[in-house]
Amino acid sequence: MSSPITLKAKSPIQEAIHNLSEDAGALYAPAVLEELRSMRSKDPAAFARLRIQVKETKMLSMAEFDRLTVSAESEAGAAAGQSIFADVEPWSKPVDGAELLDDVTHALARHVIAEKETLRAAALWATFTWLVDVVQIAPIANITAPEKRCGKSVLLTALGKLVNRPLQVSNIGPAALFRSIELWSPTLLIDEVDAFLAAHEDARGILNAGFTRDSAVVIRCVGDDHIPTPFNVWGAKALCGIGRIADTLADRSVPLRLRRRTPGESVENLRHSDPALWEQLRSRLARFAQDNSEAIGKARPKPIEGLNDRANDSWEPLLAIADQVGAHWPKSARTAAIALHGLEGDAPSVGVELLADVKAAFESRNASKMFSADLLEQLVADDEAPWATWNRGKAMSARQLSARLADFGIKSKDIRLGSINKKGYDKSDFRDAFDRYLSADTPSQSATTRHAYSHKASSDFPSATEGVVVTDEKPLQPSNHAGCHVVTDKTPPARKGAGKAKATSHDETDREEF
Structure with missing residues (x-):
């Protein structure tokens, strides 16, 4: 390691370093900072040695020390770097x-x-x-x-x-x-x-x-x-x-x-x-x-x-x-x-989708309790659901199911069905989660929101190449027969718990020209 720079006994910088244990801001007094900045600008080697001395005191953040000792010239250079943004002159008069x-x-x-x-x-x-x-x-x-x-x-x-x-x-x-x-x-x-x-x-x-x-x-x-x-x-x-x-x-x-x-x-x-x-x-x-x-x-x-x-x-x-x-x-x-x-909003989160499918599983079996293995079997049976390939191409495991449901405060427990006692789930434990996350207006992932637009140029903007403003004399209506393409997945009966999709509201009369 290089020897610390030797300064005059009465040097303000040396006195400030000596006082750091009692005054953490000693080096940042205006006169001392000015001398530090001058040294950093004119004699980088001396400043580097001094910096080692300051660091060895372990009293200051060196990031803060480096930032505060930047010279005015260096700051001006950094500010010049902002020229990567073009100057914008505000319009000469108020705009509409x-x-x-x-x-x-x-x-x-x-x-x-x-x-x-x-x-x-x-x-x-x-x-x-x-x-x-x-x-x-x-x-x-x-x-x-x-x-x-x-x-x-x-x-x-x-x-x-x-x-x-x-x-x-x-x-x-x-x-x-x-x-x-x-x-x-x-x-x-x-x-x-x-x-x-x-x-x-x-x-x-x-x-x-x-x-x-x-x-x-x-x-x-x-x-x-x-x-x-x-x-x-x-x-x-x-x-x-x-x-x-x-x-x-x-x-x-x-x-x-x-x-x-x-x-x-x-x-x-x-x-x-x-x-x-x-x-x-x-x-x-x-x-x-x-x-x-x-x-x-x-x-x-x-x-x-x-x-x-x-x-x-x-x-x-x-x-x-x-x-x-x-x-x-x-x-x-x-x-x-x-x-x-x-x-x-039509695509529910993975957690909500899982809750919907769990609810459908209970309803399809008309069950109040289900073993974990039986619930998983029901979940992975749906080819359109993600659970069959959840684990890197393999079916979701019981541990993964438990971890997902734990996010909603639901945990597996010992349940008895007939003479068999195993880990499973009680439908009553899901009641709060079903009420909170599967309300009547919870969107279903199996239906695509209807659009009042065709795949043709139905916008009220002019064609980019023809230069003619095209206005809609007869605004489009959200009809199944007039440019409204409705895509609905065939949802298995067991997945009715996801709720109904909400129709998107569009303003069909607001057709301004530009």
């Missing part, structure tokens, strides 16, 4: 918020195929990124589609042209992720999120933590001495991937569902779009946020009846924006929320 949102929606509709609810939700979310400093909830934009080539990456790129401080981070580790959020407060745009989270499972906790402002902090050990250090992870995030994301992320998201283009549908190439269009929209968004941030920050929209608490939380800032701009947007935003989250 409803007209702005219509224009953003129309710009997105020119490049992706989606229902108007998805496009309007995307426009509201893009606007929210300019107001992230005044709202209390930061919903994730979850861009999803059932298959490849549905335009997910195109929508993510288009949002990148609209949002405040966009940062594409598809290939980034968790450590760089939370440091980037704290340093730059960007709007994160993460493509192929399924592969990203598979490689970086720790990143999911970082993304989850940024949902509410008061909980947007993660603690990580940093520095040579591994001092636990808080990092702020508050900010806007957009995720793009195929299929469902983790429930914890989906719960904090606004789902933006896309579909594959058919031969009768056309879109413009985003790479060939006019940069001036996106620049103008960003400028207008910046001005809108500047003029309306105070009102939107104070807004407390009334929750939407029928949505769960987390979905209402996600829509709070979007509804605040919609209510502020007025015109058709308050109604359109709520219609979009019901349509998008109504669809998402």
